[in-house]
Amino acid sequence: MFLLIAPSVALLLLIHGFPLLDAFRQSLHDGTLINTGSFVGIQNYTDNLTSEVFWKAASFTLVFTVVGVFGSWAVGLGLALLLRTRIPARGVFKVLLLLPWVVPIVVSSTAINWLVATSSSPIPQLFETLGLGQPLFLADPFWARILVCVFKVWISFPFMMMMSSAALASVDNSVYEAARVDGATGWQQLRWVTLPIVARSTYISWILMTIFCVNDFPTIFLLTGGGPIDATNSLVVLAYRLVFQNQQVGEGVSVAFIMTSVLVVISTLLYRQIRKAAH
Amino acid sequence: MGAGPWLRFVLMLAIVAITLVPIGVVLFLAFTPSAASASSGGFTMENFSSVFATSDVLLWLQNSLLVTLGTVFVSVAVAAPAGYVLSRGRSRAVSGYSLMLFVFQSLPVITSVIPLFILFAKIGLVDSLLGLTIVYVASSMAVATWMMAAYMDSIPISLEEAAWIDGASMFRGFVQIVLRNSLPGVLSTAIFTFLVAWNDYLVAIVFLRSAVAFTLPVGIQSFFQQNTTDWGSVMAIAVVMLIPPVAVFVLLNKYFSVGGIGGSLAGQ
Numbered sequence: 001m002f003l004l005i006a007p008s009v010a011l012l013l014l015i016h017g018f019p020l021l022d023a024f025r026q027s028l029h030d031g032t033l034i035n036t037g038s039f040v041g042i043q044n045y046t047d048n049l050t051s052e053v054f055w056k057a058a059s060f061t062l063v064f065t066v067v068g069v070f071g072s073w074a075v076g077l078g079l080a081l082l083l084r085t086r087i088p089a090r091g092v093f094k095v096l097l098l099l100p101w102v103v104p105i106v107v108s109s110t111a112i113n114w115l116v117a118t119s120s121s122p123i124p125q126l127f128e129t130l131g132l133g134q135p136l137f138l139a140d141p142f143w144a145r146i147l148v149c150v151f152k153v154w155i156s157f158p159f160m161m162m163m164s165s166a167a168l169a170s171v172d173n174s175v176y177e178a179a180r181v182d183g184a185t186g187w188q189q190l191r192w193v194t195l196p197i198v199a200r201s202t203y204i205s206w207i208l209m210t211i212f213c214v215n216d217f218p219t220i221f222l223l224t225g226g227g228p229i230d231a232t233n234s235l236v237v238l239a240y241r242l243v244f245q246n247q248q249v250g251e252g253v254s255v256a257f258i259m260t261s262v263l264v265v266i267s268t269l270l271y272r273q274i275r276k277a278a279h
Numbered sequence: 280m281g282a283g284p285w286l287r288f289v290l291m292l293a294i295v296a297i298t299l300v301p302i303g304v305v306l307f308l309a310f311t312p313s314a315a316s317a318s319s320g321g322f323t324m325e326n327f328s329s330v331f332a333t334s335d336v337l338l339w340l341q342n343s344l345l346v347t348l349g350t351v352f353v354s355v356a357v358a359a360p361a362g363y364v365l366s367r368g369r370s371r372a373v374s375g376y377s378l379m380l381f382v383f384q385s386l387p388v389i390t391s392v393i394p395l396f397i398l399f400a401k402i403g404l405v406d407s408l409l410g411l412t413i414v415y416v417a418s419s420m421a422v423a424t425w426m427m428a429a430y431m432d433s434i435p436i437s438l439e440e441a442a443w444i445d446g447a448s449m450f451r452g453f454v455q456i457v458l459r460n461s462l463p464g465v466l467s468t469a470i471f472t473f474l475v476a477w478n479d480y481l482v483a484i485v486f487l488r489s490a491v492a493f494t495l496p497v498g499i500q501s502f503f504q505q506n507t508t509d510w511g512s513v514m515a516i517a518v519v520m521l522i523p524p525v526a527v528f529v530l531l532n533k534y535f536s537v538g539g540i541g542g543s544l545a546g547q
Contacts, residue, residue, distance in 0.1 A: 001368060001449060004360035005376060008420060011357060015391060015417030016383040022394035033397065079294070086284045087291055095532055096295050099302060102528045104478040106496040107517040111301035114308065114510060154298070162537045208540075215387040218480040239389050244485070249393065256390040267385035271378055 020260070027254035032247045044254035054255065056230055057238040061214060064149060064234055068213035069206055071153035076160025077202075080168055081190075083161075101158035109222035112151055113138075141231030144224050148232045152219050156212065160205055167201035168194070207270050214263065235259050302521070309518045313511035326511035327518075335490060336516055339498035343477060344523070346408050346494055350415040350476035351469045354423045357416065358468055359461070362427025363453050367436065384421035392485050399486065406492045414482050419475040423468045425540040430464025431457055466534040470527060477524050495520045 027044055031037025048054045083094055100108065116123045116137035124134045135143040171194065179189045195202070217236045220226065226233035226241060233241075235255055242252030312323045330336050365377060395414065396405060404410030438460075439452040447455070458465075480496045487497050495516065502513045528535070 001364055004450070004453065005364045007357045008361035008424065009376065009379075011413075011417050012379060012383055012420060015395065015414060016386065019391035019394035019398070020386070022398070023390050026394065082287065082291065085287055087287045088284060089288070093291050093295055095529055097298060098528065098532065099525065100298060102474060102524050103302060104480075104496060104520050104524065106478075106480055106499055107305060107520050108301045110499070110513055110517055111304040114304060115301070154301075159537065166536065204540075211385045215385075215389075217389065222480065236387050236389050239387070240481075243393055253390070253393055256387055256393070260386050260390050263385045263387070264382055267382050268378070271381045 023253050023257055023260075027250055027257045030248075030250045032249055033243070037250060040250065044250045045258065047251060048255055048258065053230060053233070053238065054235075057233040057235050057255075060145070060232060061234040061236075063145070064152065064216075064220070064232075065210055065213040067149040068152040068156060068216075069209045071149070072156035072160045072209060073164075073202070073206065075153060075157040076162075077164045079157070080161045080164035081194075083165065084168060097161060098158040100154050101156070105155065105218040105222060108155065109151070109218070112147070112223060116147065138224060139228050141228055144228055144232050148220050148223055151223060152213065152216065155219060156209060159212075160209065163201060163205040163208075164198065167198035171197050204274060207267075207274070211263075211267070214259070305514050305517045305521065308510050309514035311511065313509065326515040330512045330515045334498070334502075334512075334516075335493070336495075336498065336519060338491065339493045339495045340519060342408055342492065343494040343496075343520075346411050346415065347473055347476040347523075349408070349412040350419070351472050353412065353416045354419055354472040355427075355465055355468055358420065358423035358427045359458060359465065360453065361420075361424045362429075362464075362468075363431055363457055365424060365428040366431035367439075380421040380424060388418055388481055392482060396485055405486055406488050407486075408492065411482060411486055411494070412476075414486070415472070415476040415479060418482070419472045422540060423472055426468045426471060426537075427461070427464050429536075429540055430461055430467065434460050463534045463536075466531055467536050470531055470535045471537075473527055474524055477520075 026036075028039060028041060029037040030040045030044070079097060083090060083097075087093065115121055118124070119134045119136060123137070128134045137143045137147045175193055175197070176189060179193050184192065215236060216234070217240065220232050220234055220237050221240065224232045226237040236259070239252045239255040239259075242248045242255060244252075246252075309326055310322050310324070312321070312325060361376075364373060392414070399405045399407075399410045404413070434457055438456045439447075442452045442456055443449070478496070483494050483497045484500075487493055490498075490501075493501075499513060499516045499520065502509060502516065
């Protein structure tokens with residue numbers, strides 16, 4: 001049995017375990033990608049925790065994650081419910097709706113970029129026609145945030161749709177008949193029958209999506225690069241920019257490490273919760 | 280059929296149409312002549328011919344395919360036995376392993392990428408497709424293992440028990456009974472790891488520094504120039520990037536299931 005997981009454990013320790021220790025060491029130094037630099041203790045951590053940019057990135061990460069998780073869940077669940085009903089060509093729709101998740105983000109972000117880049121691009125023009133002004137999606141902090149969040153929901157809802165479909169497949173239709181006999185409306189059936197039955201799977205999909213959102217890099221970086229004026233800077237993007245654009249390895253790694261320690265604690269607790277809920 | 284299904288059909292059609300706008304944009308621009316070209320309006324293949332003639336897109340395509348297929352094979356080879364242990368094992372060590380998978384999965388890739396970049400630079404794995412493959416295998420490991428375990432959970436253990444009674448070793452029971460019956464699980468895992476490796480951007484931009492080693496997501500970036508992006512060329516490469524994952528998914532999607540990972544994560 002040990003031999004069967006040995007390759008997996010070895011790889012995990014080499015690619016995740018070792019770098020984790022090394023990252024911690026780096027976060028205590030002021031080095032660059034080439035030099036280790038000198039030991040500075042917890043200087044990088046205090047620098048980050050007292051910097052405005054860090055907290056701005058932390059709060060945007062939170063917004064991005066909350067919108068990403070619940071937005072993609074609501075859309076995904078809605079579509080999964082719709083796809084349970086009788087619809088001509090349902091199978092084709094099901095596959096087409098998964099495409100946003102399948103297409104490389106480099107490709108879809110390029111398309112979005114073309115759609116919104118300047119005031120004469122199609123989406124700003126559409127807004128103009130509807131009398132909503134001509135928002136500059138990549139230059140206006142408010143609109144850039146909305147754009148990035150909507151893009152994340154677009155990428156992620158298919159995953160939530162698949163998770164929801166799988167959970168809904170186990171729901172026996174006779175429970176709905178019982179609810180209907182009792183006079184429950186469609187909304188009440190959803191709230192008091194469907195959601196409780198799929199609760200455990202919903203909970204797990206939220207946790208997975210939270211991890212995907214917090215750690216997301218390309219969705220934000222490819223669209224806005226974290227701008228304008230750091231409006232869409234998330235912690236991962238901040239860490240990347242500090243290391244690879246500013247050459248401040250220690251500071252960048254310590255951002256990643258602050259995230260990591262928070263995530264380890266949260267994920268261990270959540271993992272216990274999942275296990276408890278399951279038994 | 281009554282009116283209901285057709286009303287929902289129209290609604291669904293509208294939703295799908297809006298959802299697929301970005302993909303439509305890619306296809307539209309890729310087959311539209313660029314403003315500078317002689318032919319105007321209508322359908323054209325010239326973006327493709329010019330991109331293939333003037334850039335290294337074929338090399339990038341080859342690199343992407345090599346890295347992706349390598350990742351798929353190694354991931355399945357490592358995740359299948361590990362998934363088996365996760366599916367059948369009930370010891371403390373197995374729970375510990377399972378927790379380790381979950382914790383590593385939840386860490387930002389960027390944390391490990393920076394030290395790995397420095398380590399790989401020392402041993403010549405930066406700018407190398409092998410180095411990239413190793414990182415992809417590791418970063419898709421947790422989900423791949425859960426997927427394999429989820430499928431193996433559906434194979435009754437009584438089959439292996441019968442084989443063990445006949446004197447088969449645990450390893451033989453795994454290979455001859457479970458693995459042979461796990462094709463849908465293997466395909467599901469293969470599709471997932473294919474998408475991880477093919478679609479990755481972060482690891483590729485960190486590790487790939489010279490044009491000969493570029494994969495498509497990095498290569499396409501070299502077409503973006505300040506203010507003067509040549510959209511026709513960019514979108515032609517985007518179409519090249521789009522075809523493999525979409526083809527794999529459309530052909531094999533009936534085997535693809537993420538629903539099970541919840542179950543194996545919860546240890547059921």
